[in-house]
């Protein structure tokens with residue numbers, strides 16, 4: 001299959017008749033708890049386009065939630081997967097290991113922040129990797145407590161639901177949740193106006209008073225929050241937390257599941273802050289769309305666990321490992337860090353132009369191909385989730401895949417694949433501008 005034509009093309013209303021029929025089958029067969037953002041079913045994707053079953057070409061500003069950063073069906077990933085899947089599909093690394101797993105670990109050890117001695121363990125999903133980072137931190141420190149932040153998202157398993165802030169839709173009715181998880185206030189410059197040092201002192205005070213450093217195994221934080229609303233903490237916030245963790249024997253865990261692998265214009269968001277996490281959790285963009293996740297970190301922490309204590313049937317599946325090596329090669333060979341920064345420049349310029357004439361756009365923020373627009377009541381700056389929904393719905397009808405996020409549901413988030421062309425990107429931003437005008 002070659003890459004789909006790089007054009008927005010609407011051959012039917014969204015959804016078309018075939019998608020409508022498939023949605024009926026979905027509703028009869030798939031648990032209703034599994035929702036969909038778009039009402040259309042995909043048959044192909046690549047570059048900056050997703051093609052649906054009715055032949056509509058949609059512009060992709062979602063990347064399947066920040067996963068297909070190197071592009072959908074990226075050529076190197078496709079070739080590597082085809083070769084590996086024909087050789088063998090699974091032996092279980094814990095039974096008969098294979099080189100691909102080791103090679104991914106070596107790449108992650110070399111590429112993640114810091115030049116200390118590192119080790120890596122591979123898993124399947126972001127949530128599974130976050131859980132394992134907590135397990136490792138607990139064994140290493142001999143302590144139980146975990147500190148997380150307001151607006152955090154860490155996944156949907158029992159422990160990661162406890163770590164996630166937002167009730168609907170992630171937690172409602174699904175408790176009781178894992179214990180020993182404590183929440184501290186985040187730095188949220190648009191809403192709290194605090195500088196990084198002050199916001200960090202506020203968070204550290206809550207942790208010291210309500211948990212006690214001597215009980216704390218780890219602090220887990222997204223360097224830029226994803227689902228929580230693409231919240232970038234004020235400069236200095238993250239370094240102050242890292243310093244406090246180090247002074248108190250607390251493991252600092254960066255959840256870079258959404259921000260990793262060139263998404264923010266750096267290989268990892270921690271790079272821009274100049275922080276060196278003790279453990280870094282990665283997933284989403286790691287393998288061009290195949291399910292893979294990792295915990296990478298200081299050898300003395302990663303090696304604290306007894307042999308056999310970490311693993312899982314599928315963790316580090318050979319096909320996913322082949323895809324990861326090809327995705328990393330693509331980032332390097334295609335200059336995708338620079339591409340992410342070009343996308344940032346185009347997107348921020350266009351959105352700030354819009355903001356200048358539309359007071360409902362309270363904030364435009366983000367880095368690389370991870371840009372957000374926070375929509376508010378112009379009078380009160382209160383979140384406006386209804387407007388956000390209306391703008392997204394308009395974009396969807398016009399063939400642009402765009403996602404929303406945020407604790408208050410009032411953030412539009414743009415996560416295009418780095419393989420999108422300038423023309424398509426501009427066209428998608430035109431559609432968004434029109435969506436704001438009509439909403």
Ligand SMILES: *Cc1c(COP(=O)(O)O)cnc(C)c1O
Pocket residue numbers: 124125126127128130153154155156222226227255256257258283284
């Ligand atoms: C998506 C996400 C997760 C969970 O990853 P899954 O693969 O869906 O389990 C964890 N942390 C962050 C920051 C994420 O964006």
